[in-house]
Amino acid sequence: MMKLSMAISGMLPLVFASGVMAATISSTELQFRLSAYDQNEIVQDKHEPIRLELSLSNPSAFNASSEVTHAQELKNTYDKAGWQDVSPARRKVIEQTAAASSNIPVVSVGSTEQPIASLLTFPLTDSHNKVIHVAVRRLAMSENPKGTQNLDGKNSVHMQYGLDPQTLAQLPAGKYTMCAIIDGQSKPGSWQGHLQSDSVSLTLQDAAPKLPAMEQAQRYYDYGYFYIADKQYTKAEPYVKRLLALDPNSASAAQLEGDICFGQGKLKEAQDAFQLSLDRLRKKFGADSAYHRHDGQVLESPTYIEQRLAEVLRAKAKH
16 A cells, blocks of 8 residues: 655654753654555545545654664673673763663653644645635544653554545545644644644546556555545445456455454454455465565555454454
């Protein structure tokens, strides 16, 4: 499943693990993704849904945390094997870095009064620079983080939103730009940050664009997954059939069928579908667990399917 990602930066308060306010930084990234697309200008049938993936992370803290973890691993190795081959200056750097976990910067976003979801907007701008406020909603299976989110090297926030076909169908065909904004400055509350994404170009058409088989399969997969992520399983079923029409041996179709059956509580059918998807992948590409993409097919990671199989088996064991 291909994704368009856009880095977003903004000014946020910086606190250290002790909770003491220190400074402001601009390195926190908000990634705004439209799934199944990997291009700067998107051509979209306005009668199909669009799923938006949002994630907030703190790259500076992640990098710092990675350096600390690496230094701790080195220190443990040298503590056991001896430091005789390490210069005193190098040893000092390793030991100081290994002990620096309390200095990893933590960025706090949102608050109890202002959870992130309450601060999110998705302005859509038409070709005449008119801003249109469209209904963008959080999908049923999305996380909904409450309270203050402390973003360090290990924590991040992931959310899924969507534009329904009914919303898109009301818009005139044409070119638009869209971004995501998290704004705490315009509302009274304890969090006063502001983050805004880069814009993505979106061309809406009255009919489906003509696409190569692989891109068409990617679209069908993502449209189906939109409804799975929103727990509207019956609306996802037609896209399984469309994938099978493109390729009767589509591993992606079987995987979507497994997700649908699992969501509907049909555990035996879900197990069979996930196993079929895995078998098709292994037959075509071998038994490795790499992420596969091939001519005319969208193929999920075998590892993901194995994880879904394990979830089904755990659910069956409880019954």
